[in-house]
Amino acid sequence: MTIRMEEVNDYRVTEQVIQEAFAGLAFSDQKEHELVRKLRHSEAFIPELSLVFEEDGRIAGHILLSKIMIVNDQQSFEALALAPVSVLPSYQKQGIGAQLVRESLQRAKNLGYPAVIVMGHEHYYPKFGFQPASRWGITAPFEVPDELFMALELEDNSLKGIHGVVQYASAFYE
Structure with a gap:
């Protein structure tokens, strides 16, 4: 088992994994693979x-963290969005998603990014340290229940004094 950086020649297979991972899920628009494709061609891609x-x-799995901004009237602050994390159905419930989340967060921290935002399951992401983003005065650019919109400081107090609205890459809206 290996977690490694996705390579260009993986793109087609990765997109199939993403499609299979989200197939039939009620909360999915079945376009997560298209989001990943668009993000790869944007300035938000890392x-x-x-x-x-x-x-x-x-x-058997994939995760993507991409650049976002948290903006208010006085400042803008760069952070990351975690979206999506995908695991083939036959590999789910084996801890692969958790391994991908932990590894991506560690790599993001090593690269010097201060924080990660996620919109996801309120019982899954807190085990990695995510808390409601409202704790820091960070809000989504759309209506979302508070418990589903979360943030994680990759360094102690990296969100101290940061507040505003998350500005996602345009790929999220296309």
Whole structure:
């Protein structure tokens, strides 16, 4: 089992993994693979934070962290968005998603990024340290329940004094 940086020749397979991972899920628009494709061609893309989980030469999972901004009237602050994390159905419930999350957060911290924002399951992401983003006065640019919109400081107090609205890359809206 290996977690490694996604390579260009992985793109097609990775997109298939993403499609299969989200197939039939009620909360999904079934376009997560298209989001990843668009993000790869945007300024928000960080190749070092597009990771795949590989087992016996087969890609079974993927995670992507991309650049976002937290903006208010006085400042803008760069952070990351975690979206999406995908694991093939036959590999789910084995801890692969958690391994991908932990590895991506560590790599993001090593690259000097201060914080990560995620919109996701309120019982899953807190085990990695995510808390409601409202704790810091950080809000989504759209309506979302408070418990689903979370933030994580990659360094102690890296969000201290930071507040505003998250500005996602345009790929999220296309």
